[in-house]
Amino acid sequence: MSDGSDALRDSSIPPPPSGPVSGRPMPPRRRKVLERIASIGASAQAAIPGLYAWAITVAPAAWSRGAPLLAKAAAVVGVLALVTAPLVEGAGPARSPEASASPSRTPQNEGVPKRRTSLLGMMRSWTGPTWARVWSVWGFVLSSAIVWALAPAALSSARLDGVRGALGMVGWALFAFASAGPALRADPNDGERRIIASTSLKPRSELPRGDGVYVAVGVVLALSMQAVGWGVPVPERAVLVRLVTVVCGIAVLGGTTSIALARHGTRSAASGRLRLRRALPWLVMLALFAVAGVVLGMAR
Amino acid sequence: MQLLDVLAAVVVAFAAGAFTFGAMALARASDVEATYYLVVGIVSLRAGVQLVRPGASA
Numbered sequence: 288m289s290d291g292s293d294a295l296r297d298s299s300i301p302p303p304p305s306g307p308v309s310g311r312p313m314p315p316r317r318r319k320v321l322e323r324i325a326s327i328g329a330s331a332q333a334a335i336p337g338l339y340a341w342a343i344t345v346a347p348a349a350w351s352r353g354a355p356l357l358a359k360a361a362a363v364v365g366v367l368a369l370v371t372a373p374l375v376e377g378a379g380p381a382r383s384p385e386a387s388a389s390p391s392r393t394p395q396n397e398g399v400p401k402r403r404t405s406l407l408g409m410m411r412s413w414t415g416p417t418w419a420r421v422w423s424v425w426g427f428v429l430s431s432a433i434v435w436a437l438a439p440a441a442l443s444s445a446r447l448d449g450v451r452g453a454l455g456m457v458g459w460a461l462f463a464f465a466s467a468g469p470a471l472r473a474d475p476n477d478g479e480r481r482i483i484a485s486t487s488l489k490p491r492s493e494l495p496r497g498d499g500v501y502v503a504v505g506v507v508l509a510l511s512m513q514a515v516g517w518g519v520p521v522p523e524r525a526v527l528v529r530l531v532t533v534v535c536g537i538a539v540l541g542g543t544t545s546i547a548l549a550r551h552g553t554r555s556a557a558s559g560r561l562r563l564r565r566a567l568p569w570l571v572m573l574a575l576f577a578v579a580g581v582v583l584g585m586a587r
Numbered sequence: 588m589q590l591l592d593v594l595a596a597v598v599v600a601f602a603a604g605a606f607t608f609g610a611m612a613l614a615r616a617s618d619v620e621a622t623y624y625l626v627v628g629i630v631s632l633r634a635g636v637q638l639v640r641p642g643a644s645a
Contacts, residue, residue: 508603515607516614528614535606535628542599542632546592549639559591562638569634573598576627 330372330419333465337369337427340458343451348441349434358437361430368426376419424466498547505543509536595638602631 341362348354349362435442512535516528557565609624 504600508600512603512607512610515610519614521616524614524616528610531613531625532606532610535603535610535625538629538632539599539603539606542602542636545636546595546599546639549641550592557641559589562591562640565640566634566637569630569637570598573627573630573634576623576630580623580627 328373328376328419329416329465329468330376330423333423333462334369334372336458336461336465337423338366340455340462341365341369341427341431343458344455345431345434347451348438351438351441351446354434354438354441358434361433361437365427365430365434368422368430372419372423372426375422376416420466427462495551497550501543501547502540505540508543509540512536512539591638595635598631598635598638602628602635604628605631 605628
């Protein structure tokens with residue numbers, strides 16, 4: 288478990304530069320929040336989305352009807368793993384004992400292959416953040432797996448709400464991201480380490496006014512279509528409705544962006560008469576369909 | 588903004604409405620009605636895009 292990312296957690300290694308690279312300084316309030324979060328350690332940062340994922344996906348399964356007592360105990364162990372990981376991180380050594388004892392590699396141990404190092408020796412070299420990560424990740428993941436194995440009916444599509452499931456996935460993804468990455472640290476020398484020294488980046492060209500309105504209207508129209516058909520009982524038809532609404536939404540979004548782009552196209556603008564002549568067959572067809580629909584509706 | 592641009596925006600909005608009605612009909616299992624509305628939506632969208640298409644060629 289001691290891979291290369293653990294080295295990033297060590298306090299001896301300077302953290303990667305944080306904050307925007309555009310040269311715009313970070314607001315002081317945001318920086319203070321980041322410093323406060325950074326001071327509690329990487330495992331504590333991972334515990335926040337972990338607790339969220341636990342509350343949404345594990346706890347309802349452990350305390351569902353028919354779940355055994357062992358599932359509840361495993362769920363509690365998962366919470367304990369998340370909550371106590373920051374304490375483990377603070378209690379363990381910040382640097383590897385081997386690294387502090389023999390900082391330079393000798394010719395004797397350089398030739399020893401990695402596979403011959405014992406597991407115990409490897410665990411001795413783990414630092415506090417490594418122990419905390421192992422406890423946090425494996426304790427939480429294994430306990431959650433035990434809960435789901437003991438109460439599999441809680442995860443069935445009939446009992447699990449779609450929105451809740453999606454939010455739980457987001458929580459697990461954030462937990463994985465926070466566990467895998469180094470601790471988020473505010474860099475006090477952020478201003479000196481800027482990649483670009485200027486105050487702000489300038490775009491090559493600015494978007495013409497009004498385009499955002501067209502795109503926003505298209506997005507609203509496309510999203511409003513997605514509200515249709517969520518109560519369809521037959522799964523096949525429900526999937527068909529979703530597919531059709533997504534395709535129609537994309538088509539409408541394409542139409543609105545075409546209108547927006549046509550306002551300032553690089554090609555020569557067509558005269559109104561030519562545009563009307565090009566659209567006339569489609570407009571006539573539309574009128575025919577509209578009349579046919581009205582006639583058929585009245586005939587019913 | 589020319590009158591044709593306004594007309595194009597209206598036709599595209601009409602297409603979105605037709606698509607929505609088509610999806611609702613599809614959810615109700617009224618397949619003929621759904622097909623009608625979806626075709627009307629496609630034709631409307633095409634008409635709206637043709638109304639604003641730049642270029643001198645026909």
